[in-house]
Amino acid sequence: MxxxxxxxxxxxxxxxxxxxxxxxxxxxxxxxxxxxxxxxxIDGGEGFAKAIVKIKNGELIHKTVTGPVWKKIDSHYGIFQEGETRTAVIEMAAVAGLKLVPTELRNPLQTTTYGVGELILDALDKQVNKIIIGCGDSGTSDGGAGMAEALGAVFLDEKQNRIAIRSVTDLMKAISIDASALPDRLNDVSIDVACNWKNILCGDRGVARVFGPQKGATAEQVDALSASLDHYAALIEESTGMVVRHAPGSGASGGLGAGLLAFTGAKLHPRFDLIKNYIQxxxxxxxxxxxxxxxxxxxxxxxxxxxxxxxxxxxxxxxxxxxxxxxxxxxxxxxxxxxxxxxxxxxxxxxxxxxxxxxxxxxxxxxxxxxxxxxxxxxxxxxxxxxxxxxxxxxxxxxxx
The missing domain is CATH 3.40.50.10350 (Glycerate kinase; domain 1)
Structure with a gap:
């Protein structure tokens, strides 16, 4: 047998x-x-970067970045070379995963994907021309707003003052997003995201209502989170012209899929379809x-x-x-x-x-x-x-x- x-x-x-x-x-x-x-x-969650790097004989890059509860943590991502293509592999679980959120701090209104943006910037500094991002095992529900802010997006209030997004409810204060400061280098890389294709950002089957309770949200917090992400989707559409509200995969990793679509030009893929290209x-x-x-x-x-x-x-x-x-x-x-x-x-x-x-x-x-x-x-x-x-x-x- x-x-x-x-x-x-x-x-x-x-x-x-x-x-x-x-x-x-x-x-x-x-x-x-x-x-x-x-x-x-691997499904894009814990162990994603290490597994791909091992398969491709790449190297693991260690980096101190902002963790999901705004404290600095030691994180990592991978880089491997195939011909002329230099690829970075970023695992959101290694920087904003649920495992990194202490039980007593599990409030998805307060956690952030800021560190994901920091890893993307570091990968760009290392002259990669392709980035693979694994979405899974997340401890955040900020729609990728923290990641966008780390990359240079600016959230503005009605007086055109900058708003620091330190909680998901801060999104409700914003009336626009200025994406003009996003790095031009994003246009020179292709970004593929392995995600749960069936997760969407908004609505009754949106990420707040389906996964918010798993990340520690009370019923009241789920309502607040859902309203904030609805508003965020409207801001993205007004500011970038991209409709992410019900886009397949937009709800992946607490809505990080939506942020990647809107601010990095990423392509979202059903995770198994992407991963099976690397594991036969x-x-x-x-x-x-x-x-x-x-x-x-x-x-x-x-x-x-x-x-x-x-x-x-x-x-x-x-x-x-x-x-x-x-x-x-x-x-x-x-x-x-x-x-x-x-x-x-x-x-x-x-x-x-x-x-x-x-x-x-x-x-x-x-x-x-x-x-x-x-x-x-x-x-x-x-x-x-x-x-x-x-x-x-x-x-x-x-x-x-």
Whole structure:
């Protein structure tokens, strides 16, 4: 039996490579000589830059920038060279991710993407001519306004005074955006963004209402956030002529997609469509007997472009069974059966705090994979027994055929 393990990361817990290593260890604990391959799958979130740099033999650039709660942090991005093309890989999770927002400060009205703009400027200083940006695992909901401000965009009030955007509600004070100071160098680079294509900026399915509560927003804060992003979309349209309100991907990473569209000329892509150009997985899946994937939470949102179901859709083309492991099984998880996942299991072994579950995750992932493979072995043994009984009944003898 050949098993390929293609997990996403477990948000705020383990990146995709750490999950994949734990999965592989579980398979080897079951059977040391089992044929396995681990293929960490990145979706633009945590680990995106490091993974691409590793694949492309590039270098990781470390930079001190503004974090999501306005404190300086150590962040990073990657650079690699292919022919005449010098490419930067920026991972928004490494500068404005939820993991970087302390639990007691999780108010998406107050967090910023300013550091994303700082990384873009640093990449431009290093003479790149292409930038790939991964949107995922964000801790912000400012629509990319902080990023735009870092790049040179100026938000103006009714008296044409500059407004410092230090919270999303500051957007409500602005009546226009002056984008004339954005660096001309942005016109010399192509920017591709890997994002959740189904996330939009505004409306009932907008980023404030769908993801605001996940980032710590109360019902009242969700309303305020939604109103601010509606106003922001109107400002963008008036100032740049670009309509981002319902553009596919505009709501990615708390609306960073909208800011990238409006202020950098970026092109947004369904993240799996972009990422699979760098990680070739289809032929590996086609050659496997079983695929094990995983993500920190499986629920009704997983079929909307998340890694487990994207992997499963490929596997179904080759009739390869797919099992997903997860930390949390959420509302609507059963929708994943229709999306190609044949079974899913939680790694949680007994009631624990979130902190305890995070600390035990590597061990529990390992043990879950071992258990899955043992269950499959039982199923195969039962199938063999049934075949043997049917042969005996058919031929009226227990002698070997």
């Amino acid at each position: 050949k098993v390929i393990m293609i997990p996403s990361g477990f948000k705020e817990c383990l990146d995709a490579e750490e999950v994949a290593v734990a999965m592989g260890a579980g398979a080897k604990k079951f059977e040391p000589f089992i044929q396995t391959e681990i293929l960490p799958m 997985i289809e032929e590996k899946i086609a050659d496997a007997d079983l695929v094990i994937t995983g993500e920190g939470s499986i629920d009704f949102q997983t079929p909307d472009g998340k890694i487990p179901c994207e992997v499963a859709r490929i596997a179904k083309r080759y009739n390869i069974p797919v099992i997903a492991i997860t930390g949390t099984i959420g509302r609507g998880a059963e929708n994943n059966y229709k999306a190609g996942i044949d079974a899913y299991v939680s790694i949680i072994q007994y009631p624990v705090t979130l902190e305890k579950a995070i600390s035990k995750a590597p061990r529990w992932i390992k043990e879950s994979v071992e258990c899955i493979l043992r269950q499959i072995t039982i199923g195969l043994a039962l199938a063999d027994q049934r075949i043997s009984k049917e042969r005996i009944q058919s031929h009226g003898t227990s002698e070997p055929l």
